[in-house]
Amino acid sequence: MSNNVLDLALIPGDGIGPEVTAEALKVLKAAIGADHVKTTEYGLGAEHWLSTGETLPDETLAAIRQHQAILFGAVGAAPNDTRIPSGLLEREILLKLRFAFDHAVNFRPSVLYPGATSPLANPGDIDFVVFREGTEGLYVGNGGSMRAGTEYEVANETSVNTAYGVKRVVRAAFEYAQQRQRKHVTLLHKHNVLVHAGHLWNRIVAEVGEEFPDVTHDYLHVDAAMIFMTTDPNRFDVIVTDNMFGDIVTDLAAAVTGGIGLAASGNLNITGTAPSMYEPVHGSAPDIAGTQQADPTAAILSAAILLEQEGYAEAAQKVHTAVWDDLAARGATARTTSQVGDAIAAQV
Amino acid sequence: MSNNVLDLALIPGDGIGPEVTAEALKVLKAAIGADHVKTTEYGLGAEHWLSTGETLPDETLAAIRQHQAILFGAVGAAPNDTRIPSGLLEREILLKLRFAFDHAVNFRPSVLYPGATSPLANPGDIDFVVFREGTEGLYVGNGGSMRAGTEYEVANETSVNTAYGVKRVVRAAFEYAQQRQRKHVTLLHKHNVLVHAGHLWNRIVAEVGEEFPDVTHDYLHVDAAMIFMTTDPNRFDVIVTDNMFGDIVTDLAAAVTGGIGLAASGNLNITGTAPSMYEPVHGSAPDIAGTQQADPTAAILSAAILLEQEGYAEAAQKVHTAVWDDLAARGATARTTSQVGDAIAAQV
Ligand SMILES: CC(C)[C@H](C(=O)O)[C@@H](O)C(=O)O
Ligand SMILES: CC(C)[C@H](C(=O)O)[C@@H](O)C(=O)O
Numbered sequence: 001m002s003n004n005v006l007d008l009a010l011i012p013g014d015g016i017g018p019e020v021t022a023e024a025l026k027v028l029k030a031a032i033g034a035d036h037v038k039t040t041e042y043g044l045g046a047e048h049w050l051s052t053g054e055t056l057p058d059e060t061l062a063a064i065r066q067h068q069a070i071l072f073g074a075v076g077a078a079p080n081d082t083r084i085p086s087g088l089l090e091r092e093i094l095l096k097l098r099f100a101f102d103h104a105v106n107f108r109p110s111v112l113y114p115g116a117t118s119p120l121a122n123p124g125d126i127d128f129v130v131f132r133e134g135t136e137g138l139y140v141g142n143g144g145s146m147r148a149g150t151e152y153e154v155a156n157e158t159s160v161n162t163a164y165g166v167k168r169v170v171r172a173a174f175e176y177a178q179q180r181q182r183k184h185v186t187l188l189h190k191h192n193v194l195v196h197a198g199h200l201w202n203r204i205v206a207e208v209g210e211e212f213p214d215v216t217h218d219y220l221h222v223d224a225a226m227i228f229m230t231t232d233p234n235r236f237d238v239i240v241t242d243n244m245f246g247d248i249v250t251d252l253a254a255a256v257t258g259g260i261g262l263a264a265s266g267n268l269n270i271t272g273t274a275p276s277m278y279e280p281v282h283g284s285a286p287d288i289a290g291t292q293q294a295d296p297t298a299a300i301l302s303a304a305i306l307l308e309q310e311g312y313a314e315a316a317q318k319v320h321t322a323v324w325d326d327l328a329a330r331g332a333t334a335r336t337t338s339q340v341g342d343a344i345a346a347q348v
Numbered sequence: 349m350s351n352n353v354l355d356l357a358l359i360p361g362d363g364i365g366p367e368v369t370a371e372a373l374k375v376l377k378a379a380i381g382a383d384h385v386k387t388t389e390y391g392l393g394a395e396h397w398l399s400t401g402e403t404l405p406d407e408t409l410a411a412i413r414q415h416q417a418i419l420f421g422a423v424g425a426a427p428n429d430t431r432i433p434s435g436l437l438e439r440e441i442l443l444k445l446r447f448a449f450d451h452a453v454n455f456r457p458s459v460l461y462p463g464a465t466s467p468l469a470n471p472g473d474i475d476f477v478v479f480r481e482g483t484e485g486l487y488v489g490n491g492g493s494m495r496a497g498t499e500y501e502v503a504n505e506t507s508v509n510t511a512y513g514v515k516r517v518v519r520a521a522f523e524y525a526q527q528r529q530r531k532h533v534t535l536l537h538k539h540n541v542l543v544h545a546g547h548l549w550n551r552i553v554a555e556v557g558e559e560f561p562d563v564t565h566d567y568l569h570v571d572a573a574m575i576f577m578t579t580d581p582n583r584f585d586v587i588v589t590d591n592m593f594g595d596i597v598t599d600l601a602a603a604v605t606g607g608i609g610l611a612a613s614g615n616l617n618i619t620g621t622a623p624s625m626y627e628p629v630h631g632s633a634p635d636i637a638g639t640q641q642a643d644p645t646a647a648i649l650s651a652a653i654l655l656e657q658e659g660y661a662e663a664a665q666k667v668h669t670a671v672w673d674d675l676a677a678r679g680a681t682a683r684t685t686s687q688v689g690d691a692i693a694a695q696v
Contacts, residue, residue: 087540095541119578121469138507143544153511155548159486163501190592192435193443196491200503226600227608230467230578244538248596252574260575 006310007038009067009275011097014045014089015284016294016337017073023296023341024071024303027322030345031307031315040067044093045284046077046084055092061100065274069310070097071303072279078286091141094279098134101274103267104168106132106243107305108250108281110233114328116258120230126257128236131173132246134267136165137197139243161197161242166204172270173240174212180237185209185217188225188241188249201242225249229256254281261294262327264301266309278306292336297323300344322347354658355386357415357623359445362393362437363632364642364685365421371644371689372419372651375670378693379655379663388415392441393632394425394432403440409448413622417658418445419651420627426634439489442627446482449622451615452516454480454591455653456598456629458581462676464606468578474605476584479521480594482615484513485545487591509545509590514552520618521588522560532585533557533565536573536593549590573597577604602629609642610675612649614657626654640684645671648692670695 010025012018029037042060049055064070075093077084098106112118112126136159143157170187177185187205191198202219209217220228222245228235229252241249254263263281280298288294301323308316322344335343358373360366377385390408397403412418423441425432446454460466460474484507491505518535525533535553539546550567557565568576570593576583577600589597602611611629628646636642649671655664670692683691 087543087546090540091543119469120467122467139541141543143542145544145548147511148547149551151511151515153548155509155544157507157509157542157545159505159507161503161505163495163499167499190595192438193487193592193595194491194505195435195439195489196493196503197505198435199496200493200501203497223595223599226596227603230600230603231607244541247538247541247571248574251571252578252600255575255578259579 005036005038006032006312007068008040009064009070010039010041011044011064011070011072012041013073013075013093013284014047014077015074015286015289017045017075017284019290019292019294019337020280020296020299021071021073023337024299026341027300027319027345027348028071028303028307030348031319032312045075046081046089049089050083055089056096061096064097065101067275069275069306070277071306072097072277073299074280074282074284076284076286081286095139097277098267101267101277102269102271103134103277104165104270105172105268106134106246107266107268108132108246108253109264109305110250110253110257112257113262113324115330116262116327118256118258120233120256123256124232124234126233128233128253129176129238130246130250130253131169131176131238131240132250133165133169133241133243135243136161137243159194159197159242159244161200163200163204166201167208168270170204170208170240172268173238174208174215177215177238178212182237183215184237185215186236186239187217187219188222188239188245189219190222190245192221197242205240222249226252229253250281260298262297262301264298264305266302266305268309276306276309278302292338294337296337296341297327300341318348319344353384353386354380354660355416356388357412357418358387358389359392359412359418359420359441360389361421361423361441361632362395362425363422363634363637365393365423365632367638367640367642367685368628368644368647369419369421371685372647374689375648375667375693375696376419376651376655378696379667380660393423394429394437397437398431403437404444409444412445413449415623417623417654418625419654420445420625421647422628422630422632424632424634429634443487445625446615449615449625450617450619451482451625452513452618453520453616454482454594455614455616456480456594456601457612457653458598458601458605460605461610461672463678464610464675466604466606468581468604471604472580472582474581476581476601477524477586478594478598478601479517479524479586479588480598481513481517481589481591483591484509485591507542507545507590507592509548511548511552514549515556516618518552518556518588520616521586522556522563525563525586526560528585530585531563533563534584534587535565535567536570536587536589536597537567538570538593540569545590553588570597574600577601598629608646610645610649612646612653614650614653616657624657626650640686642685644685644689645675648689666696667692
């Protein structure tokens, strides 16, 4: 692939998004050569909305769709910024991209890196990946309210789950598990309460499991998973779960592996109909924006996932090794966002 | 109250349920005097279902309703017992009781007791209570499936939230917070995605908050709460949240405070229309049933919540102190379920 040019859409976004994305790009360029990367920046986020009233217009969406992949920073206004309706940017930019570009798999690895500090007393080795479904469940926006604002209000939210959507993320999880040493898939759900959705997820895991006789699988209620993730995270290899449970469990996974500053992700379009999007799990952290205090490691690791997924396996490995070494060597001295990026880029 | 007789329905249930309930009752009797407790046992659970096909018949429900309160153990078959449909007993006994008896508030305290071992390296002081809504949300059974079993299946689950249901649990949380030292309520939700339900919860918290000027309140997304609960659990005082988020977060809360063996709860009917029900958060643990290995502390602490709520504040305090002392003195020597109960009862 190294003769091709990697054509990237950049969406740095708000808060610390631009700072961490700059470092991710720096490292990515160091890994495959600046000549082999072409970037087009899209200035979406709070500022754009405040000056134009637009979040993600159709033409912009169409333009982004032309790129091979998207490197995404973070969107979201400061919680006390009353000019911007809460959650608007997240929904109309981030979630819109995930849905419009059919990001079936939200791929979120959790590794306890050397040098990273887990809040757990005995974290053990942690190395698992969550395959979070990305286009269905409670995220479909299928809710409504009647008698809103009154004492008789009823507000509903519907989780929509399809065999098609569940099967593709479950199959992706099994395929991935098959490449790993432990070859084990754990379904997280709550089928004792969510009978219909739970039954669908169980059925698909059983069916797909038959296609992968060398991959074992088990089931955990999502509440029980909270306990295992804090007492025995090493039991997990590949987790597959729905959009909302995946949202919750990946933040806990990030926490036990040393924090959201290291958690990377890829929103994967697995049919090739639109670009995949790579983003740190953390948000825009407006409180430290512009201060060069943000840790760009999550964004850099997201760039590594990008490289891996877009056909640059060797370069991805180089970035991983550089991050690994950098983390292992991190001392107590604070470095700026760009110092971290420089150090990792230099080692790539 | 001590001249009255406390009229209890006992539902020991399955697995370790009967063992731990026996110890809870032992301690409860020690606290208010055996003469002041009258118990009626209801043999519900796996065995009853296997021999009769009944889970919780209407007449039994009506009989249980006549009691002042319910002491509940656990229901649920072994996961590999294919004779019993998965989740059936949980839904048709436990959840049916919560809904039929209008258990508006699922009250779940989390305290890091002396001697309890948190999996966290630096747990700090942990002392918070979750007010989990108990009669609404994704638990209402409002789901369905079309084209079930085919590759075109669509399975939906609807979370139903009413101003009435939200307001009563939120008000209960504020009232409780007002009695506490820190007087702080945190709403956990995901309003950036679940716009309609989230808006309702936000509105009610803001409205009720106005009635309690001495109680502060804030908001956290449920995913972010995972991080705080593992890195800074001491930030929480009173948490209020919906049924599903409450289910998830209380298992994490139990984990960080030393495990589900200590987590107690009360399912509270706050209008006096039906008995409240007190139960350990743990399940029936069929793997260790009958071996006297189960820790009855969660059941005993649930009896303490019962005493507190049913008008025996002094006795409740005695049980708390006895549990506190017992936990602080626990050594490495394993005791049987009934030895733990005996020891605590002796100190009451
Ligand atoms: C910002 C928010 C909409 C998003 C989500 O809920 O998916 C975030 O929490 C994440 O995990 O990527
Ligand atoms: C057994 C199950 C139905 C129950 C629930 O989901 O509420 C349990 O997990 C709990 O937390 O009490």
